[in-house]
Amino acid sequence: MEQATEKKSRFGMLIDLDRCTGCGACMISCAVENNIAPAEQKATTRTGVTWIRVSAMSNGAEFPATDTVYVPMPCQQCEKDTPCVAVCPQNAVDVDPQTGIVGQVPQRCLGCRYCMTACPYHARYFDWWDPRWPEGMEQTLNPDVAPRMRGVAEKCNFCHGRLHAARTKAAAEGRTDIAPADYVPACVEACPAHAIVFGDLNDAESEVARGAAHPHSFRFLVKLGTESKVYYRSERAWVRDNADAFRLA
């Protein structure tokens, strides 16, 4: 069999904070796509699972100068010295060399939650309960994503099930590269404000690569040197100024 030569990608995201209305459609579509069960009654914002969490940040000024921004925070897919990879005692997390996606294998996870402590973005979640779906709703489960059990950590993987499906489709058509239109994460698709752009950062022509280079684009906590691949964008200077020491209200 000849060697399959796949193009090396670096998938990334650009979230326009000036467009985000904080509606939470991304969180819902993510949960549906990735088989995240409805929250238990006892779940709190700390113990519930949402692979992308929308938080509000305020400029703290008095009316009428007061201003709020909503920040959707999926896994930032850190490329360098990835904190969760560095601390995992189980090798349950790795950065995929073909895509740059930080992958989590829950079946390897022992539930120590060291990764959650290490993650500077609080983008990791722990399953405090076994997933339970209301009767009949298990019919809506996505066969491309394996549900996780109680006692393991999980996080956003840029809808990896959709990447698998796109690869299978490409292979069936005899292609080695996936079509960009075939691989769009659920949150990108669901956002009614079209605030999220997704694509290959290695492809200089892609919308995400061009958008990320814009002077009003930034990443959170660049000072840590993790080379995250989720970019944000805002015309408002106070939002950008909070990027390195951000405090969510």
Next chain:
Amino acid sequence: MKHRGIIFLLAGVLAALAIGWFVFPLALYRTEPQPIGFNHAVHTGEQNSMTCDMCHEFAEDGRFKGIPVVAKCAECHSTAIGTTDVEKRLVEEYITPGKEIPWMVYSRQPDNAYFSHATHVTRGKMPCEECHGPHGSSTTLPSFQVNRISGYSRDVWGRDISGIPSEPWQGMKMDRCVNCHADRNKVDGCVACHK
């Protein structure tokens, strides 16, 4: 007797090995009958010369459909072909009422394993036999043995209890995927094959 201790030790070791190799598999696996017999050779042999993908099809988006649905069988077997008991049962119990045959799948993998037949067979041009062996020319279905602990088929571990395959297509464990990928210098992260 001078060597009595050694003899007792060896006898004990041999007895333990015999239990491990021959008795333990009997305890570990439960044999379950397939719902109905199936003869691959009749379909793929000279008389009909069908190819694997005529029944084991791909969907339009490249997904592999696996074991065909009963409607696929009904394309030819809407009425009984021949007079065998199996044929009669197939038509009466499944095809006429339109009921799916509850096949037990030898290759069923855990939920978190992703495998694309399109990548390997359509683009990689691997023959089916490379992984599935001469299954397509078999006249009867092999016995279906369920691991009592994991619930998976014995064919995932491989028929040989030692885990060392006697034939290259024996066993469908992760090592087999990993070894083949390593031989071809494929560098992948975990999520390339896990979902």
